[in-house]
Amino acid sequence: MAKAKKESDSAVLDAACAPEWTEILKQMIFIRRFEEATEREFRKGKIGGYLHVYIGQEAVASGIVGALQKGDAVFCGYRDHAQALSLGSDPNRVMAELFGKGTGVSKGKGGSMHLFDVEHGLYGGYGIVGGHLTLAAGAAYAKRYQGSDSVVVCYFGDGAMNIGSFHEAMNMAGLWGHQGMCPIVFVIENNGYAMGTSVERHSALTDLAARVRAYDIAGEKVDGQDIFAVRGVADRVVRQVRETGKPYCIEAVTYRFSGHGAADILQPYRTKEEVEQHRHRDPINILRKRLGEVCGLTDDDVKAMDEWAIERAANAVKFAEESSQPAPDELFADVVAEHGPRPVSEDERE
Amino acid sequence: MEWCAPPARLWGMGGAPEARTTPSRENEMSEKSYRDAIRDAMMEEMDRDANVLIMGEDIGVYEGTFRITAGMLKKYGPKRVLDTPIAEAGMVGTAVGMAMLGLRPIVEMMTMNFAIVAADQILNHAAKVRYFSGGQVDVPMVVRGPQGAGVQLSAQHSQSFESFYAHFPGIHVVAPATPADAKGLLKTAIRGNDPVIFLESAALYGMKGEVPDDPNFTVPFGQSRVAREGKDVTIVSFSRMLQLSLAVAAKLASDEGIECEVIDLRTLRPLDMDPVYASVTKTHRAVVVQEQWKPFGVAAEIAANITETVFDELDAPVARVTGEDVPMPYARNLELLATPHEPEIERAVRKVLYKT
């Protein structure tokens, strides 16, 4: 695991940890190629509903997840493919979910916006902006209540900070944090826009990290395009939250290169030039360049990774395509529990 | 930026001009989409009364995710076309306050699914203020937006809310099935003095129909309409399911000579049952069609009213056609099973006719 330097926020890249970073680069390239494949399949009509991709924001999820360990739980919004993939979900099953197939991570019942993979720590993608923040705070309480040292990570967009549940979740997390009962890392994926509304037009205070201080939660900004910066902060913050049980908020300043969703084609709220300018800070290129400088990663190495990523994404599409639809009686399964009351074990008794 | 200009003309409070006199276009009709009919209604009312304004998420610069508000920011400026943060409770709550002071806000929900976030503001505030103030204040406002199943929008984005809202006294609940009704009912909603929940069918936005040009054309609340006459079976419906019911009625008439009378409820609160009773008295059989889940739904209310009032006229129990009682699944095959379609309506008609 790459170590965060104590004195600096940025994670260290040296020869010793180069293999790990090379793996991370490979994962980010794969997430990019996977997302591109989802956009193509959406246009072909193979994927339905709403599709929100993570292109441009990869360093956030990949940077945060690197600081997590088994048992930690993740909650996020509908822009959730990268969250699942970075946590280690099977890409075949993620793609199958988007195709609405029975082999999907949520059995084809959730789709793009509602990926769940509890085995890998993903407690869901949610479609109502901000609705999951309270769930995540409750999950963090549960972790401590159960005597675990796990943490919860809750991702959300800049736009989610304007809805009531944000404020309710933050205040309760802040309060519970006083007792060390809320080990949660809130991660603002500040990509500059809530659909077609820029941060300046939707938030009275544009310093988003500062807004959580009103709830006695420490917050800080990080360059969300630079995975070393994200990872450095994440390593320190996750460790601290794990130790103290107090919430913390990271504002990752990032940018989405694609539209808000697959239907957002015209994008009247921003110029092509603006998008181009941000493409110069492509998180994949930033990591790739550093790996080239420090450990001699070559263009050929990257090309090999990219070819692998393209093929892996194509395989996921193939798997999804060949999987069967959910059986018709799945319609009525999972509405309410079909199993009886759970017995209380000896160590759960008061 | 373009959206900043031209600046909105600022009316003083209470200084709104009276209705413009417009050349008489009383009998003229134009073909319009349901979407354009809704926009026309809002723009005509904004032209007529400076107290009318609209707010919502991405309705201005972005011109609406369903393009209902296209061109409105440009025409009326940012004081009357307010882009809001993602804050449904905030939008509705501030609209209630504006309405109490005499403005006539329209709140656009990106979809009605998000209005649940504002349920407290709608149900505990908008719906109560007139009553518990002993009638001291009007709350003239409209909460409008699309609802219903789309294509694979999954459990949180496919819901219908007519019975949810219609359960509560103190608000009106409207669900138009045609472009003309969309326009006429929305104008009534904007001109009225009470909170209105205006439920648009997302799937009907592109549907075209004849709409009166007359800027004073309105459709009153509480007047159900006979959308097709028939003598054999009464089909009661509203919104998109009304269109499906009409299609079934046409098919059964031409294929088998079964004549269904189709009734469009148009508004669920107030609910006008008289045309339904008259029809059942003629046909003696009724089918109620709704997209929403069956338990505690509009169809249950209609069926109960029929039994309470014209029980002796019935030759068969009232049949209900509804969505399946499950959260909406994402997979297309399951989604098709979860939502009602023409064959289910046809089956229900046969059932009340004891023809299998």
Ligand SMILES: Cc1ncc(C[n+]2csc(CCOP(=O)(O)OP(=O)(O)O)c2C)c(N)n1
């Ligand atoms: C309560 C609610 N209101 C509106 C929407 C429609 N909507 C979906 S995503 C979105 C923008 C969210 O922006 P942000 O939170 O910044 O996240 P991003 O999409 O940029 O990742 C909106 C308005 C919704 N899903 N839920």
